[in-house]
Amino acid sequence: MSGRNLITDAKNTWCPGCGNFTLQFSLKNTITALGKEGTPLDDIVIVTGIGCHAKMADYLNINSFYSIHGRAIPAAAAIKMANPDLTVICCAGDGDAYAEGLDHLIFAAKRNSDITVIIHDNRVYGLTTGQYTPTSPMGFKGKSTPGGTREEPFNPMEIMLASGATFLARGYTRKMGLLQQSILEGIRHKGFAFIDVLQICASYFNRSEYYDRLVYELTDHDPSDFDAACGKAREWDYNREAPIALGTFYRAARDTMEDRIRVERKREKNRDSTIRRILLEKS
Amino acid sequence: MKEISVLIGGKAGDGINIAGMVVAHLFNRIGYRVYMYFDYPSLIKGGHNFAIIRAAEGKIGSHREKVDFILALNQDSVEFHKDLAKADTVVVYDNDRVRSEGIGVPIADILKEEGAPPVMGNSCIIGAFARAAGIEWAVLEEVFKKQVRKALEQNLKVARRGFDTAAEKKKIVPLMHDTFPVISGNEAIGLGLIHGGLDTYVAYPMTPTSNLLHFLAAVAEEHEIAVFHPENEIGVMLMALGSAYAGKKTAVGTSGGGFCLMTEGFSMAGMSEIPVVVVLGQRTGPSTGLPTYTAQSDLHFAIHAGQGEFPRLVVAPGDAEQAFSWSSAALRLAWRCQVPAIILGDKTLCEGIYSFDQAEAISPGISPPFEGIPGPGYTRYRITENGISPLLSPPAKDAVIKVNSYAHDEAGITTEKADLVAAMTEKRERKGNFLQQEVNALPSVHLEGTAGNRNTLICWGSTLGVCREVAGNLGLRLVQPIVLEPLPVEALHRALEGPGKVVVVEENVYGQLELLLARNGIRVHGHVRRYDGRPFPLEELEARVREVLA
Numbered sequence: 001m002s003g004r005n006l007i008t009d010a011k012n013t014w015c016p017g018c019g020n021f022t023l024q025f026s027l028k029n030t031i032t033a034l035g036k037e038g039t040p041l042d043d044i045v046i047v048t049g050i051g052c053h054a055k056m057a058d059y060l061n062i063n064s065f066y067s068i069h070g071r072a073i074p075a076a077a078a079i080k081m082a083n084p085d086l087t088v089i090c091c092a093g094d095g096d097a098y099a100e101g102l103d104h105l106i107f108a109a110k111r112n113s114d115i116t117v118i119i120h121d122n123r124v125y126g127l128t129t130g131q132y133t134p135t136s137p138m139g140f141k142g143k144s145t146p147g148g149t150r151e152e153p154f155n156p157m158e159i160m161l162a163s164g165a166t167f168l169a170r171g172y173t174r175k176m177g178l179l180q181q182s183i184l185e186g187i188r189h190k191g192f193a194f195i196d197v198l199q200i201c202a203s204y205f206n207r208s209e210y211y212d213r214l215v216y217e218l219t220d221h222d223p224s225d226f227d228a229a230c231g232k233a234r235e236w237d238y239n240r241e242a243p244i245a246l247g248t249f250y251r252a253a254r255d256t257m258e259d260r261i262r263v264e265r266k267r268e269k270n271r272d273s274t275i276r277r278i279l280l281e282k283s
Numbered sequence: 284m285k286e287i288s289v290l291i292g293g294k295a296g297d298g299i300n301i302a303g304m305v306v307a308h309l310f311n312r313i314g315y316r317v318y319m320y321f322d323y324p325s326l327i328k329g330g331h332n333f334a335i336i337r338a339a340e341g342k343i344g345s346h347r348e349k350v351d352f353i354l355a356l357n358q359d360s361v362e363f364h365k366d367l368a369k370a371d372t373v374v375v376y377d378n379d380r381v382r383s384e385g386i387g388v389p390i391a392d393i394l395k396e397e398g399a400p401p402v403m404g405n406s407c408i409i410g411a412f413a414r415a416a417g418i419e420w421a422v423l424e425e426v427f428k429k430q431v432r433k434a435l436e437q438n439l440k441v442a443r444r445g446f447d448t449a450a451e452k453k454k455i456v457p458l459m460h461d462t463f464p465v466i467s468g469n470e471a472i473g474l475g476l477i478h479g480g481l482d483t484y485v486a487y488p489m490t491p492t493s494n495l496l497h498f499l500a501a502v503a504e505e506h507e508i509a510v511f512h513p514e515n516e517i518g519v520m521l522m523a524l525g526s527a528y529a530g531k532k533t534a535v536g537t538s539g540g541g542f543c544l545m546t547e548g549f550s551m552a553g554m555s556e557i558p559v560v561v562v563l564g565q566r567t568g569p570s571t572g573l574p575t576y577t578a579q580s581d582l583h584f585a586i587h588a589g590q591g592e593f594p595r596l597v598v599a600p601g602d603a604e605q606a607f608s609w610s611s612a613a614l615r616l617a618w619r620c621q622v623p624a625i626i627l628g629d630k631t632l633c634e635g636i637y638s639f640d641q642a643e644a645i646s647p648g649i650s651p652p653f654e655g656i657p658g659p660g661y662t663r664y665r666i667t668e669n670g671i672s673p674l675l676s677p678p679a680k681d682a683v684i685k686v687n688s689y690a691h692d693e694a695g696i697t698t699e700k701a702d703l704v705a706a707m708t709e710k711r712e713r714k715g716n717f718l719q720q721e722v723n724a725l726p727s728v729h730l731e732g733t734a735g736n737r738n739t740l741i742c743w744g745s746t747l748g749v750c751r752e753v754a755g756n757l758g759l760r761l762v763q764p765i766v767l768e769p770l771p772v773e774a775l776h777r778a779l780e781g782p783g784k785v786v787v788v789e790e791n792v793y794g795q796l797e798l799l800l801a802r803n804g805i806r807v808h809g810h811v812r813r814y815d816g817r818p819f820p821l822e823e824l825e826a827r828v829r830e831v832l833a
Binding site (some may be wrong): 008010026039042043045047050055057058059062063064065066067068071074075076077078079081082084086103104107261267268269271272274275277278279280282283 | 462464474502563639678680688689
């Protein structure tokens, strides 16, 4: 349906200046581009968790699975396994993917599920009004940590490299062109694509000045070089001030979960004859 | 004799379960119906395992208090089960490891002479047992050829040596009846799911449903179903919902602890109206409890699991035939009514071994799901009279298919509007009413005995086997609600009309079915409960029911 308006009539409730708007435009443009390339819009599914990011499911006029907190990734992986012809885009927050559902993220990377996971990493819980997340910097003063956090943040890029992600990129909501390019690359990548998006939270953690000063676009970097990717991932630890690389860190070609399942699938489809065969074996 | 009970015991790792299956097949081959109870602790090697195999002319699903034969591969098999022995119980034993009276078999020498590994000791003792029970060598040979696939020749040699060592002690008379497939409750559930249209099974291993995962994984090697074992039960449930959203009829399997983790996804199934089937095999709780023993203590959990209010189906089959029929029915009803469904089993049913009479396993007819028509006008949660919104899965031409765990409008977009929230809640309520009608139209209360019988025994789930025999012996009517949610209240009231006494049998301490019946205006006169992880032996239950009725 080429004439489809990609934005629904749902009232948009993100705060003014929210980084989610950039992500919404980027996704809309990406989906439009996919449509022009010949991917039917009916074949695209967006899966979201719970949090500000997740409203994307309401706002984009495409198939959607609005999951529960932390559980976007297993649903997305299963949708792709059930029907590998679908294009599955999974949006999750940093609370979703790095706290409540970290296990699912790691396992999806391990399996090389052919889905694209976009983390709206604003490094704060927005919808629950400002608590620290696994990527908040040490000392972050949130409502649950008024004296500041006493733990260091995760580096999700390192976690994903260690877990087997075959596409790894970082975006920033104030660099929309580059972000859009990373998302499109991620979707085109065959295998598990992971994009950590530094998103500013206008209400609880606006780091625009910090990011604007430190981000740079990766050039002269070979994304097929795992060690180089590890080096770039470690350059900034989500805590201490350091240059923050944007763009594609790593890309590898590996069989996906769906490839492996396709090979394994057997052809017997007649249920009655299968039941008969099994009962005969057990007589 | 036309009924026989055999206990075979050894340490974990001796292959007692497989040996028990072979004994069950020997009886099956000579025309008996069989039932096997397997008792094992939660460990891999060592410890004491035993199986009680019972064979009878009629349909059975329970074990007796006493056995006719004890096949002892370790001393514990004699010491621990003294209470199971009668004056004329024959002990067939490994005379290197066991001191006893009866038929001693020099297993170690035989294995050494045949160059056979220790695990073949059970073939040797089965050979000796066959001779002692007057079962012909040809029968044993036939059963071994079918059931013992690894190192058949050597197993047969070892069995023959055992056979030649022993002498006939108690002859079991061959019957001229047909043989049946001999399957576990888990296998019956799995076959029922396949019959019902299962596309995908997702599970994390947990006793007593791990064997269902293993069974379906093996089936998936030949048949086009997908079986997947993910990181944990939370992942299991969400994968099932994703899979079902994408159009695959999907089931999951677990026990109480795993189901605890699944409940957030189960509640999402209720809100998002994504059908899914949960095979919930109960074991002794709370918490880790007795992982390899039985219980019926998750009935209320199953009926109430998940936050919020939403319709669900809970069925509790009582034997292999019902497990087949109602697993198929549960899957089809879940998709018909777009509700989550639970097949509530327990260790006794799931891991029990039964003669399976397919002629009796008739799955009730259920109409197909309500399917949506693709197009721009499609909405996933269209408000309808019966509360069921026609179902579509992506991709569907020009349709936007949105499912949502939030309260939502007809299109699936989040809403907090009061009138819309109420309208959607009422839609789901009407769906529950529709489900109730569907359940009422099915044989969802199983009845045995004539209505004129004065007193009634009520049971649910796996105690059907033992209760059926007790009811028969005591001349009681038997009432077994198979569907426990939505409860077929009218059918139960009809079944319980009359002045007789009503006794409820349950394997839990609070009387969960009894409470459920009371909530629906059904008062009973007494109950028999057991909560030590072990199923009722026939004689014990009979005595306790007699006591309550006295």
